[in-house]
Amino acid sequence: MQRLSRAESQQRTRQQILDAAAELFLERGFGATSIGEVAETAGFSHGAVYSNFTGKAALGVAVIDLLYEREMAQLQHEVEATAGDLAALIPALAAWGAGAIGDPRWARLELDVAAASAGGDSGIRGSNARRYERVRSAGADILATIADRNKIELPMAPDDLMVGVLALGLGLGLQRAADSEIPGSLFGKFLAALIA
The missing domain is CATH 1.10.10.60 (Homeodomain-like)
Structure with missing residues (x-):
């Protein structure tokens, strides 16, 4: 070896x-x-x-980054597996959302790490901001691909649209973490309504 x-x-x-x-x-x-x-x-x-x-908060940020990277890779896989075809993609996104959005452990971790950095650690805040920027950028690429393949005119620029899509995912995740009766599959349905 x-x-x-x-x-x-x-x-x-x-x-x-x-x-x-x-x-x-x-x-x-x-x-x-x-x-x-x-x-x-x-x-x-x-x-x-x-x-x-550099410390526990930095380790927490790196763990959250890892979790997001894994989910973004899975989301990209779903888009590629369905060739971006909306008829196949929306159920795949709904299934992904049901499994990925609203894990109460992940929501707790994200909130705890954000709280740990609220005391003025601009490095941690900057790391969080860069993570969300990476997610928005990757998501904007996915949205642009879906729109292009399905001849859809998006209601706004993909970058701007992703601000709302990410807010939707984060907000839905927090609500599901508190109330497991809310289905994560709503993410796919909301996204379909946005781009339809």
């Missing part, structure tokens, strides 16, 4: 820490989980965590 380079080893360590933190933060909560517990679960020292993340 070939030995990992220093950069590869660092990346592997960072990923193992992120995976452990995601598991613990979602299972136990951000506030209830210590850096020491993350380090122990990942199989590393406190120092390894701090050499990869």
Whole structure:
């Protein structure tokens, strides 16, 4: 077996820490989980965590980034799998929304990390802003693809439309986290109504 380079080893360590933190933060909560517990679960020292993340809030932001990246990749996959055809895409988006939007553990994590950064940590706020910008940009590309493939004239520019779509997803997620009776499949239906 070939030995990992220093950069590869660092990346592997960072990923193992992120995976452990995601598991613990979602299972136990951000506030209830210590850096020491993350380090122990990942199989590393406190120092390894701090050499990869400036603190617990930065680790929380990185975990949320990871969760969003996974969901955006899944969403992109749904668009590609349906070739952007609305008749097939809307049910796929509804199914994705039912599974992805409104996980109370994720909502709690996102709120806890936002609260941890509310004390004036502009680096964390900036990281959150950049994450939402990445999501809006990827979503705008998806919307533009759907509109182009289906010969739909969007009611506004895809970038502007994605501000509302992201707000819809975040708001629906918070409501579902509080009330599991609200179906996540509404996301696909709302999106269909927006672009129809």
